[in-house]
Amino acid sequence: MIIAFTLGLTATRVGRAEHNHGGMPAHHHDPDHDSHHDHVDEVTASSFAAGVQLVTARFNTRTYIGDYQGLAPSVAWSKGRLAASANTGLYRLTENGRVVYGIGDLVVTGQITLLQRSSTMLGLAMPISLPTGDDVTGLGMGHVMFMPAVWGSATLGDLDLGASVGYGRALGDTGAPHDHGVWPLVDPMNMQEVTWTATAELPLGRAIRVSARMNGGVPLDDVGHDRVIGGLRTSWTEGRVETRFELQAGLVGDPFSFRGLLESMVHF
Numbered sequence: 001m002i003i004a005f006t007l008g009l010t011a012t013r014v015g016r017a018e019h020n021h022g023g024m025p026a027h028h029h030d031p032d033h034d035s036h037h038d039h040v041d042e043v044t045a046s047s048f049a050a051g052v053q054l055v056t057a058r059f060n061t062r063t064y065i066g067d068y069q070g071l072a073p074s075v076a077w078s079k080g081r082l083a084a085s086a087n088t089g090l091y092r093l094t095e096n097g098r099v100v101y102g103i104g105d106l107v108v109t110g111q112i113t114l115l116q117r118s119s120t121m122l123g124l125a126m127p128i129s130l131p132t133g134d135d136v137t138g139l140g141m142g143h144v145m146f147m148p149a150v151w152g153s154a155t156l157g158d159l160d161l162g163a164s165v166g167y168g169r170a171l172g173d174t175g176a177p178h179d180h181g182v183w184p185l186v187d188p189m190n191m192q193e194v195t196w197t198a199t200a201e202l203p204l205g206r207a208i209r210v211s212a213r214m215n216g217g218v219p220l221d222d223v224g225h226d227r228v229i230g231g232l233r234t235s236w237t238e239g240r241v242e243t244r245f246e247l248q249a250g251l252v253g254d255p256f257s258f259r260g261l262l263e264s265m266v267h268f
């Protein structure tokens, strides 16, 4: 399962974030696009984007050791203050020597920007995860999950800063595997948790940005586990195509030991 948010959108750009459970503002620093002159004509314009992400990861939890590789398509739309996105993943998962193939959970996200000043934004996101992935093998959670989040972003000198806080909760079927802790293997989270993200991004010249990112989950039940993930990302924008490369480490709670992401997104 890949949870992607369209956070921190500007009027015409869909900022899609993350392979994680927290809303991470993708503050799009578009060099040709000063925020004070894109208002008039683009407030009502619709924007579409489609992308694909390649992921590879290695994990070593108390009960499972293995790795997975995935291909995750996504689509995104935005218009004015509203945005929506959908994404899922196709995986090859090796767990304790056994290999399984399959789709992950489908995540659909709606989002609204509540406040937009020259360099500051604040908004709400409502991701919903649908159990399209097999929860027995570790490709899906086995239940619907709601993960509302508040996000904000601000520019401080050259740095674009972003943060979010959310609440994730599973619906129904309490017999699902991650009732007893984190699940699924391809992107673990708790049955009920507070999610958080923090990002600092620095533009390097016109087309390239680098960022340091952290996200995590704090369980709200006693069977859960804390989770902290750190990542370093490089983004490259050329015309309508944005490409990102990110290396992540599972710092707390064994979500994975290492994960690499490569993503390209076309903005129409």
Ligand SMILES: [Cu+2]
Binding pocket: 141, 143, 144, 145, 169, 170, 178, 189, 190, 191
């Ligand atoms: Cu869940």
